[in-house]
Amino acid sequence: MKASLGTFLTLLALAAIAVAQPHPVPHVIYIDGAMSEVGYDFEGLQPHVPVDPAAKLVSTKGCVKITPSQNSQSLRTAADSVNGTAKPPVKWTVHRDGSGGGSVSFASQGVSAVHMPALDVAASEAGFIEVMMDAADVQFDGFFRTTAEEKRAIKASKNWLPSNFRCSLDDLPIDQVSRVSSFSIRQGAADLDGDGAADFVITEAIKLTIPVEVASPFSAWFYAGGAGVAAPKMLAIEYRDTNKKAVLTVIIQVELESLGYADLFLGIAEAPGREVQVALKARGIITIRSSGSAGKAGK
Numbered sequence: 001m002k003a004s005l006g007t008f009l010t011l012l013a014l015a016a017i018a019v020a021q022p023h024p025v026p027h028v029i030y031i032d033g034a035m036s037e038v039g040y041d042f043e044g045l046q047p048h049v050p051v052d053p054a055a056k057l058v059s060t061k062g063c064v065k066i067t068p069s070q071n072s073q074s075l076r077t078a079a080d081s082v083n084g085t086a087k088p089p090v091k092w093t094v095h096r097d098g099s100g101g102g103s104v105s106f107a108s109q110g111v112s113a114v115h116m117p118a119l120d121v122a123a124s125e126a127g128f129i130e131v132m133m134d135a136a137d138v139q140f141d142g143f144f145r146t147t148a149e150e151k152r153a154i155k156a157s158k159n160w161l162p163s164n165f166r167c168s169l170d171d172l173p174i175d176q177v178s179r180v181s182s183f184s185i186r187q188g189a190a191d192l193d194g195d196g197a198a199d200f201v202i203t204e205a206i207k208l209t210i211p212v213e214v215a216s217p218f219s220a221w222f223y224a225g226g227a228g229v230a231a232p233k234m235l236a237i238e239y240r241d242t243n244k245k246a247v248l249t250v251i252i253q254v255e256l257e258s259l260g261y262a263d264l265f266l267g268i269a270e271a272p273g274r275e276v277q278v279a280l281k282a283r284g285i286i287t288i289r290s291s292g293s294a295g296k297a298g299k
Contacts, residue, residue, distance in 0.1 A: 024065060024128070026157070028150045029074065030093040035149070036073040038157040039064040040128060042094050042104075061112060062135050064094070065128035067160045068239045068247040072290075075248055078131045079290035081111035082185055082200045092135075095144060097154060103141035109134035112187050114288075116237075116250065119165045119180040126159035129239070129248070164240040169254075170233040172221065173214045178275070180237060181207035185250070185286055202282035205257055206235070212274040215259070222256050231255075235280060249289040254280040 024040035042064045066074045080086045093105045115130035146154075167174050181204075188201035210218075224231065232253050239248040257279040 024126075026097040026154045027064065028095045028097065028146075028153060029064070030095070031073050032090050033093075035153065037066070037069065037071060038153050039066050039074060039094070041065050042096070061132060062094075062106065063130055063132045065130050067126075067157060068129060068164075069158075069160075069241050070245065070247060072247070074131050075129065075290050077108065077133075078111045078114045078129075079248070079288035082114065082286060082288045084197055084199070086110050092133075093141070095146070095150065097146050097150070101146060102143050104138065105141055106135035106138040109136050114185045116183055116185070116239075117162050118182040119162045119237075121163050121178045123162040125161075127162035128160070158242050160242065164242070164244065166238040166240065166246075167208065168236045168238075169208075172217050172233065174208060174210060176214055177208050177210050179207075179209040181205075185288075200286050202252065202286065205279040205281055206252070206254065208278045208280065209275050210278060212261075212276050215276040218256065218259050218276070218278055222259055232283060247290065251287040251289065252280075252282045253284040254282055257281040 027039045027042040029036045029039050042062060064074060066072055068075065077086070090108050091105060092108050093103060095101065095103050110133070111131055112134050113132040115132070117127040117129060165180065167177050167180065183202050183204055183206050185200050185202055188198050190198060190201075221231075221233070232255050235252045235254045237250045237252075238246050239250075241247045259276065259278055261274060261276055263275070
């Protein structure tokens with residue numbers, strides 16, 4: 001009886017975990033009629049139905065989770081938008097896999113934000129880059145059955161681990177960085193480079209975790225500018241695919257905002273193995289390098 005009860009409680013706990021952490025729902029993405037890639041958990045395209053049934057649906061936003069890969073058209077679109085080299089609007093069609101699968105089409109008006117996930121060398125759970133898009137002329141195309149080609153594409157898609165990354169910060173030693181905090185690249189309101197268009201910005205601090213053994217150069221950087229104002233440096237975060245090849249590189253000019261132990265409850269004594277958290281503040285133009293994308297002149 002005890003064994004049966006234990007088994008039941010174990011199954012109940014696993015079921016609770018499954019409910020709390022649902023598997024992402026695959027969505028096959030088409031751009032101008034051609035299959036582009038497999039995304040996950042597409043959401044947000046819920047426009048208000050106009051009073052006039054013949055009128056077009058109002059503009060809205062959509063968000064899709066993307067697995068970093070060499071052929072990701074969504075990531076190229078995100079890079080082009082951030083870099084100011086976005087192409088003319090294209091027609092996107094998204095097919096949802098599984099029961100209740102439907103098809104939605106819309107015209108892309110560009111990317112409004114890109115959410116970069118937290119990175120960790122010890123990560124074992126799949127991660128995604130979230131691309132938020134402005135959409136117009138949204139329409140529901142009807143229900144459908146997943147085609148054999150779409151099933152093959154879904155089956156061939158691979159999970160991406162947030163441990164597949166590499167960082168550089170000019171001449172500072174961050175090749176041993178163990179974690180990078182999540183951050184969002186959002187459409188700002190200011191024109192930073194004088195091209196007549198509002199540029200993308202990062203408002204939150206980007207936090208790197210490094211071993212205390214390599215922290216001294218960061219302290220020197222902090223005090224070199226005088227009065228605790230560090231001169232800016234260029235941070236590059238490289239997101240790699242499952243084959244360890246660079247898929248996306250985010251390049252940001254940053255200043256050192258703060259530097260301290262990751263766990264203050266261990267005191268302030270320097271000891272081997274302790275971790276230091278470096279908080280960086282983004283400033284200036286942000287550039288994204290992706291396969292098939294282009295940056296602004298001079299970047």
